[in-house]
Amino acid sequence: MTTLVPVFAALGDDTRWSILTALGAGDASASALADQLPISRQAIAKHLAVLQEVGLVEPVRVGREVRFRVVGAQLGATARQLDEIGRQWDRRLESIKRIAESL
Template sequence: MSTPQRLGGADEIGSVCVALADPTRRDLLDLLASQGEATATTLAEGLPVSRQAVVKHLAVLDAAGLVTCGRVGREVRYAVRPAALDATARWMAAVAAGWDRRLAIIKRVAEAAESEER
């Protein structure tokens, strides 16, 4: 089974999981994915939270490597950075595959035991 260290680093994956645990941050990512780039003010219009709350959530997403921000004139624009999410998805797929292998072994052992009992 792959470990987090091989797929982007445990700290990166942990940060992504923490960031994605909050539904408001997931909503922010969805909005950014659909809009491309947006300001905190624009994003706050689509959410039931204040602009200040959006900025704090964006800071968590930025620290996790899920968004990038850049200044355009007086505006700070945010966009999705998929690399950290991709690394986390690969790690989760590797964990799931490991469990699938283990469950398949358990199933074969159980079926063999059942066959022997007959």
């Protein structure tokens, strides 16, 4: 498993979400994304590197360009881990409640 915190850090940026949603319309290269977004190609390339680092995005070579696709499974996996953590906290609250009720 990829460590969780860097994934959240990657998801905690509006520009990266705009990149992810743009990629939702289909795989695209950094240059293609630069045409749709109001920032430079290099800025996008850096964001793609961050997203790739945490497994949210995957490079696909097509001819001389590098297109990127969203890895939906990684989103799901992260969601499950986060949900599990939430459940642990709920269980902890349950324990506290049981203790309180037994007084």
